[in-house]
Amino acid sequence: MLSRRELIAQLTAVTVSAPLCPLAFARTEADARMMVVILRGAVDGLALAPPYGDGRYASLRGALALATPGEEGGARKIDGLFGLHPALTATHKLFEKRQALVVHAVASPYRKRSHFDAQDVLENGVATAGERRDGWLNRALGFVGGNADNGAALAMAQTAPLILRGANPATTWAPSKLPDASDNTLARLEQLYEDDPFFAERFAQAMAAQSIADGMDGAGKRRRSGNQAQVLRSTMEHAARFLRAKDGPRIAVTEVSGWDTHANQGAASGSLARKFAALDAGLDAFAGELGGVWRHTVVVVVTEFGRTVRVNGTAGTDHGTASAALLLGGAVNGGRVVADWPGLNESALYQGRDLQPTIDLRSVFKTVLSQHLGIGDAALEHQIFPNSAEAKLLGELIRTA
């Protein structure tokens, strides 16, 4: 009977012996870490990064408008046109350190308004929902020179979201309240599952993740309890520990839901502001836990589409089109907003109601994969994001040194 330790040793033996082939970047891809945070429910990009300097902002947004920087409850200034929501205090400090940037007026190629289809497109990396059953990030795993066949990417969930599903192995992990089953029981289950690939694969991945979690300070048995803010913070801390671990994953994904503010959205305070505060605290905890590894890290925070510019009849906003994305990390060339700002004039709005998208979200992903993980253009254009020629690489989003 194999003990769990022996079991893990067998699984990881292959991977430890595989040599690394770093390319000639000052930061080797072996060091590079990437964290994708998917905000589900369509985050209001105009609240996350308010264009306070746009002449039409205040009148269009009405009760949802944030005051100008310096005023009470005002946006935190990024530049003369854009600010950050006041609840994003730690994130704003990163802007000051030039370790964060906003990409604005950005959207996937999807132009309807179903959350579920839009999330599909956000994650599948092509232009239509349901067209692919795998995610772009899973496809990218095939091109990431790394140190683990079986642990390159991790979803902080019980089951991987579409973005990480596909041919390449990615594992899942979430904290648990229950005691482990005994090693003896686990070994017998391993045998029982042997002739059933669905179970065998998952069992092997789970064992690998458990061994990393067990090796952490405080162990992976941290209680997954508390409200959403506490859970998010705990999840982000665990993610950072995984990313920091020697034989751990280099890419992680987590999800935060509840951004669908159809009613009583609030402005400087209120329900959306509280969610921003929780997100901010989670990101801050993540950065803190990463320690020295932060300088090799990029966090990509994205959502499936934005919201209407105008308030609706229930003090909220309805489904829109363009939103904002955040990049944070020591490896980010930040302190600014990357945007081809279309403005909020009536003629500039999409269908007269939404912020017009001028940057394709795939461009953001491609640029990070290229500049941070060293993935080549051919792989990006033909395998990872097929038929995406119109989504060009953006400028220097990532520091080169």
Add this chain to the structure above:
Amino acid sequence: MKLATCIAVNRFGLGARPNELAAVAGRHEAWLLDQLQGPSAPAASLTALPSTTQIWIEVEAVRDMRRAAKKAGKPASSVARKYGATVRQIYLSHALARYANAATTAVPFHERLVHFWTNHFAVSVDKQPLPALAGAYENEAIRPHLGGRFADLLRAVEQHAAMLVYLDNLQSVGPNSQLGRRRQRRAATRRVGLNENLAREILELHTLGVDGGYTQTDVTQLAMALTGWSVGGGRPKVLRSGTPGQFTYRDALHEPGPVTVLGRKYTQSGLKQGEAILDELATHRSTARHLATKLARHFVSDQPPAQLVDELVAVFMETGGDLPSVHEALVTSNASWSQDATKYKSPHDFVLSAMRAIDHTPDDPRRLFASLDSLGQAPWRPGSPAGWPDTALEWGGADALYKRIEWANAAANFAGRRLDPLALGDTALGPALGARTRTAIARAESTTQGVTLLLASPDFQRR
């Protein structure tokens, strides 16, 4: 014993209780068809629960206390705790009743249908005050309406307080309604009052489906027709009249005039306009296909067999959406009886079938909640109106499997009694208990480990 008996009880039912396979052997088709109209009398544990009206009054009373405290400048934290405790207690008592009933019911096929339709018309308790309403919603809007037409189920759902609150329709105001015009005279905002959420989800999730052929304009037009669909006993003056928690149509909020949805013009006034549109959607071919696909996916396979879907669509259209006819077609089609168990159980399926197998009736609401929550499926909390997913891709992560193993281990230890794991395997799975699993159980080092291996086995994890 035939495999068909197992299939009837485990795939269409909720998993075999200790004597269920023996009782159903030789008459599995009749056993299923007898359940189409539900139990002869509703379960006492469910009828004893408070109604939506009673719940609404109780919750509003606590909210009033909170408002009063805030107004008086008093710290509202103890009242906030009381609100939370009130809502949580209602939620847990409804959840316990649901699972205790499901763990012991003699009509598990009907019960599975109830869960399916509640999930199709999903609300989610991560939005207040839905934890207090979700259980009553299932018992009032879903349970009593599976014996007739889909159109009646649809109307009951869209006129229940839980759905109207969840999808923000209470205060959706037509711009040219009495209230809308009054507001416009006061404020400069252009599009006053309309909320599209309910209309969108009716089209996208409840009836036609995302590819069902509707446009954004249809969404807005349906939203206009649904203005005024509201609930009695609300706090703002405009929402106060009517029986608390009951559907209340408010003409002052309703957008006057005809609307056009899917190319058809509706000239009815008032409540009848929205009802007419829903009736039309209820018998639309896209709706039939959408529902047939979901039924086939839930009961039979993650890749719903085209033949089965076509059969269900045909029955739906022929009968004008008669649910018992469609459910009968589902369980009498050859395409539903494949020998291989291909459906990977959801956490809800897994926990219920395990409880039924070991003959455990849940009696501790917090432990029940913790079980389901730890496996990722807290009662009535799918997180979106799309409901819980229904495929192995979405439930079958590595960590999800690990959590089930932990849970099986805990359940086996909790069961405490001297269960005989091999006998348990026979009564739970019958001929579906594979040789490999039987051997593993036989060689277990203890009865507890044997039960863990059974519950965590691929044979038990699929239906």
